[in-house]
Amino acid sequence: xxxxxxxxxxxxxxxxxxxxxxxxxxxxxxxxxxxxxxxxxxxxxxxxxxxxxxxxxxxxxxxxxxxxxxxxxxxxxxxxxxxxxxxxxxxxxxxxxxxxxxxxxxxxxxxxxxxxxxxxxxxxxxxxxxxxxxxxxxxxxxxxxxxxxxxxxxxxxxxxxx
Amino acid sequence: xxxxxxxxxxxxxxxxxxxxxxxxxxxxxxxxxxxxxxxxxxxxxxxxxxxxxxxxxxxxxxxxxxxxxxxxxxxxxxxxxxxxxxxxxxxxxxxxxxxxxxxxxxxxxxxxxxxxxxxxxxxxxxxxxxxxxxxxxxxxxxxxxxxxxxxxxxxxxxxxxxxxxxxxxxxxxxxxxxxxxxxxxxxxxxxxxxxxxxxxxxxxxxxxxxxxxxxxxxxxxxxxxxxxxxxxxxxxxxxxxxxxxxxxxxxxxxxxxxxxxx
Numbered sequence: 001x002x003x004x005x006x007x008x009x010x011x012x013x014x015x016x017x018x019x020x021x022x023x024x025x026x027x028x029x030x031x032x033x034x035x036x037x038x039x040x041x042x043x044x045x046x047x048x049x050x051x052x053x054x055x056x057x058x059x060x061x062x063x064x065x066x067x068x069x070x071x072x073x074x075x076x077x078x079x080x081x082x083x084x085x086x087x088x089x090x091x092x093x094x095x096x097x098x099x100x101x102x103x104x105x106x107x108x109x110x111x112x113x114x115x116x117x118x119x120x121x122x123x124x125x126x127x128x129x130x131x132x133x134x135x136x137x138x139x140x141x142x143x144x145x146x147x148x149x150x151x152x153x154x155x156x157x158x159x160x161x162x
Numbered sequence: 163x164x165x166x167x168x169x170x171x172x173x174x175x176x177x178x179x180x181x182x183x184x185x186x187x188x189x190x191x192x193x194x195x196x197x198x199x200x201x202x203x204x205x206x207x208x209x210x211x212x213x214x215x216x217x218x219x220x221x222x223x224x225x226x227x228x229x230x231x232x233x234x235x236x237x238x239x240x241x242x243x244x245x246x247x248x249x250x251x252x253x254x255x256x257x258x259x260x261x262x263x264x265x266x267x268x269x270x271x272x273x274x275x276x277x278x279x280x281x282x283x284x285x286x287x288x289x290x291x292x293x294x295x296x297x298x299x300x301x302x303x304x305x306x307x308x309x310x311x312x313x314x315x316x317x318x319x320x321x322x323x324x325x326x327x328x329x330x331x332x333x334x335x336x337x338x339x340x341x342x343x344x345x346x347x348x349x350x351x352x353x354x355x356x357x358x359x360x361x362x363x364x365x366x367x368x369x370x371x372x373x374x375x376x377x378x379x380x381x382x383x384x385x386x387x388x389x390x391x392x393x394x395x396x397x398x399x400x401x402x403x404x405x406x407x408x409x410x411x412x413x414x415x416x417x418x419x420x421x422x423x424x
Contacts, residue, residue, distance in 0.1 A: 061222025
């Protein structure tokens with residue numbers, strides 16, 4: 001297949017955009033980037049050759065969404081991608097399954113546990129005990145719930161399973 | 163922008179589609195603003211955070227819906243213009259959403275009755291022929307599920323709690339039940355949306371809402387109040403006195419300083 005005009009093919013530019021976006025940290029949880037969080041849904045080249053980045057909000061009311069959109073715009077502009085369009089993608093809706101494995105590990109190392117879908121137990125990020133209880137389904141940000149470890153007695157945040 | 167044409171299915175007009183979206187959007191917006199009044203005043207830190215988070219979700223849903231209504235309307239009104247530059251008679255929220263927070267029992271009962279309605283409505287709207295609305299509904303329904311878990315959880319805890327908490331919940335139910343008929347009785351626009359494949363089939367939401375709410379009330383050991391037909395028509399722009407007061411606070415800055423930006 002012959003790639004479109006320019007020194008670099010469309011696929012190459014898309015890959016460079018993905019790598020560039022990996023440098024954008026989540027404003028509330030800066031240990032993870034927005035690609036790991038599953039906020040970047042797609043990078044694609046339209047039939048007219050224009051590139052677009054599709055991003056999805058985690059929660060409808062997440063106040064970080066606007067900051068993230070602005071950071072993505074600035075980062076793209078600074079890296080020579082000023083012509084790349086940003087699009088909001090609502091469907092399929094974001095769920096915690098969009099969180100990458102490396103994102104999960106970084107969150108846990110940072111002290112934020114991650115709820116796993118269907119039955120799998122939350123582990124305390126300090127002592128790894130499964131003797132934990134959920135205090136509230138709501139925490140310091142829309143994406144987190146509030147837990148307590150019954151073993152080491154520490155309270156901790158948990159990334160919700162949505 | 164139009165809903166995709168399909169042989170044999172009635173086509174809704176732009177005005178009808180905008181009007182219907184405003185009912186959904188305004189109900190979320192006004193309920194979200196009401197809960198926002200409680201920030202820093204929740205009975206405990208966890209409840210304060212929970213109510214604040216639910217408020218954020220509702221305002222987020224309202225923004226998506228208002229932006230869509232503005233795009234379909236095509237007169238250049240964005241979500242801010244629709245939220246901040248309309249007066250009470252132009253709001254289309256359900257009357258229940260604008261009722262004051264009262265004590266914690268009233269807040270919980272209002273949210274419970276409303277959460278059940280939003281949950282069933284958005285669940286059904288995931289199949290709407292208004293595709294952008296279906297996308298929003300897919301997102302909103304996930305949030306409405308945990309809103310309902312929160313409010314129904316408190317309904318049961320307080321209803322099946324002490325004599326005092328039970329009495330307060332029963333009183334709140336008595337006050338707020340009259341506003342539920344508006345949620346569940348389709349009017350001409352609701353019926354039209356159903357025919358056009360945009361809104362839920364008539365009767366569907368009542369059936370599912372009754373099932374959900376009755377089960378929660380039974381678990382909370384609360385008597386379901388008798389059916390009350392009450393002439394509240396918030397969804398047609400006829401509001402209680404409470405909405406105007408809410409709007410004066412919510413709209414003050416954009417009204418006093420038109421075009422102000424951060």
